[in-house]
Amino acid sequence: MKKEFTLQLSPEEAYDPVIFQEVVRKKAGLPANSSEAIARQVKRSIDARGRNVKVNIQAELFIKETPPALLDHQPGYKNVSKEDAIVIVGAGPAGIFAALRAIELGVKPILIERGKDVRSRRRDLAAINKDQIVNPDSNYCFGEGGAGTYSDGKLYTRSKKRGDIRRIMEILVAHGATEEILVDAHPHIGTNKLPKLVEDLRESIRQFGGEVLFDTRVEDFILEGDEMKGVVTQHGDKITGKGVILATGHSARDIFHLLHKSRIAIEAKPFALGVRVEHSQKLIDSIQYHCGLDRGPYLPASAYSLVHQTEFKNKQRGVFSFCMCPGGFIVPAATSPGELVVNGMSPSRRDSKFANSGIVVSVELEDLPEYQKFGPLAAMEFQADVEKRAWQAGGETQVAPAQRMVDFVEKKVSASLLDTSYQPGLHSVEMREVLPDFISQRLAMAFKAFGNKMKGYYTNESQLIGLESRTSSPIRIPRDRESFEHIQIKRLYPCGEGAGYAGGIVSAAMDGERCAERLIESYIHISR
Known part of the structure; x- marks a missing residue:
């Protein structure tokens, strides 16, 4: 009973x-x-x-009965090594789940990843942190598992319109995630546990006949008229299939340039830009849990979510927390030399003494009049310019520009900075010299407002660490609302965060599944 x-x-x-x-x-x-x-x-x-x-x-x-298994979904994978193939570019969550769904539907996926396998990526991450060397093909954004693998693995999503959230969660559990992710309202896996999970997902793809190719960067498309037939790699190899799912993530600027050069329609898209703010986790716990500086042995490290509407030059824009990492670390997330980008991550135990969150400002295309000359690349070129400015302000290394919060609002260069989780180190600057005026003015307004909402948040015992700029793709690759196919090029399926249709691991995974389904429905199963 x-x-x-x-x-x-x-x-x-x-x-x-x-x-x-x-x-x-x-x-x-x-x-x-x-x-x-x-x-x-x-x-x-x-x-x-x-x-x-x-x-x-x-x-x-x-x-008086044994509880049934929590898992309802048992994937019916079959060997597809001899079946029709589709090409999937990018082995982040969108690409991986597109590949697994293709196998379920009896189609062979060829999964292409410009970066290294998830274990080998670690050496390149260490090089960024310790030696400040950025490998443009293997970093916190590029490589097996995508950007989420080494940046926390949050699984919470509000997106329900493109798939079954529970199904995605159960596939993760079947590949090694704890059943806790099926229970918690805001589940996460932790960057220390994600690599093994990603490896197991990849082995499922290979075990059932799919191909996974690392160190394979797309440098051209194979087009016949208005149809996408495949891709050309940096080695000159041609990889073809019944269609191409483009799931390259929000930082693949070379792909956006290639699409533009190939006259394949893309669009500039609003995004958000700001800084990452770091407090002590004990301070955030004391604010959120009303517990003094000791939350006790049972409560997890506390998170927060903040939003404030600001008005500057008669324009309303939101300022909001993004990718909050309780008990976490700030990491260097640049994808090319000559730029500085930061992101946040947490291990599964969330036991760092620091709490960090992106605090970012909505950027609309009308905010960038001087970049309109770049057409659909306008927002991306703006993003790149601010990242270069941050790199220069930090000393042209991966040392990040930083400023204490109250000092920033009061326009004072901080005489000293706090301890930080950011391994390459910090350099004290006036962050207004890094951030565009319409960003810094809105951040200053929001920090005061956040201090009213969370008593103790607005303090000089916190600091701004810049730059948080990879919140979402500054490009949208337009596709048909029903078929998910590109509006101009047949057999091309823009997918996931990089195409502008997802905002995290779970939503990207769901979008990957749907793209695989639509491609297969249109060009494989119907023709049989």
């Missing part, structure tokens, strides 16, 4: 597995130590609005 409960528990009751079992059994009128009843959590979220933090739980209790 199964009983269902909606509970509001203390952190100890929710997170201590023994105490949780006892609480649910008592709720059902059973002895706390009953061996015939097993409880499990189905959904869990933290409610920190009151003085005492509570955890909202949806639970199931199984009495």
Whole structure:
């Protein structure tokens, strides 16, 4: 027999597995130590609005029966080595899940990745952090698993219109993720656990007949009239298939240039740009959990989400937190020499003493009149120029320009900077010399407003570390709303974050699946 409960528990009751079992059994009128009843959590979220933090739980209790498996989805992979092939460019979540879905549908994926496999990437990440050497093909953005692999692995998404979130989560669990991601309201895997998971996803692709090619950068397209037949690599190799899914991520500027040069339609797209703000995690915990400087052994490192509407020169723009990393680290995310970009990541335990978040300003195309000469590349060229300015301000290395928060608002260069998780180091500057005026003015307004919403957030015991500029793609590759095919080129399927149709691991994975389905429906199964 199964009983269902909606509970509001203390952190100890929710997170201590023994105490949780006892609480649910008592709720059902059973002895706390009953061996015939097993409880499990189905959904869990933290409610920190009151003085005492509570955890909202949806639970199931199984009495005299074994709980069924949490996983409903069991992929039906089959060997596709001899089947028709499709080409997938980019082995981030969109590309990987497109490949797995193709296998389910009986089609062979050829997955091309410009960077290295997930383990080999580590040497290039170490080179950025320690020696400040940026490999343009292997870095925090490029390589197996994409940008999310070494930047936290957050799985929360509001996007439900292009796929089944639960299905994506279950595939991740089937490949090694903990079942906790099926339970937590804001799940994440952690950058320390993602590499093994990514390896297992890749091995599923190879095991069932798909190909995965690393160190393979696309340098040209194979076009016959208005049809995409394949791609040409940096080695001159031609890779062809029934269609091409382009899932290159938001930082593949060479691909955007190639599309433009090839007269394949692309569009400039609004995005967001700002800084990454770092506080001590204890300070954020004390604000969010009302707990002083010790949140106790049960509560996880606390996160925050902030947004404020600003007006500058009669234009309204939002300023908001982005990719908040509790108990995390700030990392160098440049993809080419001569630029400086930062991002955030957290290990699975989220046990760093630092909390960081992007605080970014919405950038609309009308904010960039001097860049309109670049046409569809306007927002990307603006983004690149600010990244170059940040690199120059830091000393033309991966040392990041930085400033304490109150000093920034009051227009003072910080006499000293705080300890930081950013390994290449910080250089004290006036961040207004790095950021465009319409960005810095709005950030200054927002920091004061955030201090009113989160008492203690606005403090000189926090610092701005720049530049957070890769929030989303500054380019959209237009596609048909129903078929997902490019509006101009047949058999080309723009996909994921880089094409402007996703905003994170799960939404990109769902978009990858849908692109694979549409391509196969149109050009393989129907023709058989």
